[in-house]
Amino acid sequence: MSNLVTYTCEDGIATIQMDDGKANVLSPNMLDQLDAAFDKAETDGAVVILTGRDGGVFSGGFDLSVMMSGPEAAIALTCKGSRFANRILAHPFPVIAATAGHAIAMGAFTLLACDYRIGPEGGTKTGLNETQIGMTMHHWGIEMARAFIPKHYLNRSLVNGEIFTPSDAKDAGYYDKLVTAEMVMETARTTAKMMSMLNMRAFKGTKRKSRKDLFEKLEWAIDEDSRMSVLE
DSSP states (O other): OOOOEEEEEETTEEEEEEOOSSSOOBOHHHHHHHHHHHHHHHHHTOEEEEEESTTSOSBOOBOHHHHTSOHHHHHHHHHHHHHHHHHHHHOSSOEEEEOSSOEETHHHHHHHHSSEEEEESSSOOEEOOGGGGTOOOOHHHHHHHHHHSOHHHHIIIIISOOEEOHHHHHHTTSOSEEEOGGGHHHHHHHHHHHHTTSOHHHHHHHHHHHTHHHHHHHHHHHHHHHTOSOOO
C-alpha cells in the first residue's frame, strides 16, 4: 500500500498532508489513510491542520477510476467519503484546512467540513462540479451544501456547478481567510496555536450540540445514498 498521507505532530498541532503526486483523489486507500491519521490526532489530543502537498492540489475529489468502475463501487466510495467528512465535522479538536491548490467536488466538501479554512488569494479553483460531469448530487452532498453554503450562492454551487476563483469562493462560504500562497501554512499554524487555547471540553460539547440536527440529516442522507442502485 502506497503512502498517500503523512502525519506529524508537534506542540499539540498535528499536520495531516495528502500527497498522491497528482490531484490527491479520494480513493478508498486515501480515505483509509486519512482515517488512520485522524485516529492518531485524536489520540494525541491535537489540533489538526489538513493540507495537500506544498503548492499542490488540496483534493480533486473522488477517484474517477473507482467511480467509473461500476455502480456498486461508486456508491461505496461516495458513502465512505461522506462518512469521513462527517468524522471531520464531529472531530473533538479543531480542524483547520490549509489549501495551496484546487478543491473540487468531494475535495470542496472536505474543505467545508473543516472548522476553519485558509486558502491562497489567487490561482486556485474551488467548487462542486458534479452537474458538469453528469452526476446528480447525492443526498449527503445536498445536505452539506445547504448547511455551509450561503443561500444566495447555493443554486450557483449545487445546481449550476459553478467553479469559483478564491475571492468568490470565500464569499460562497468555502474559505474563512485568504492570504498569499506563501503564507498559507504559516497562517494555518498561527491559527492552530490560537485555537489550541480553547477549552476543548467546551469546544467538543458546543460543536456536537450545535450540529446535532445536521448530523441526523447527514446520517439519513448516507443511508439513502447507500440504497441507490446507480449514481445518475
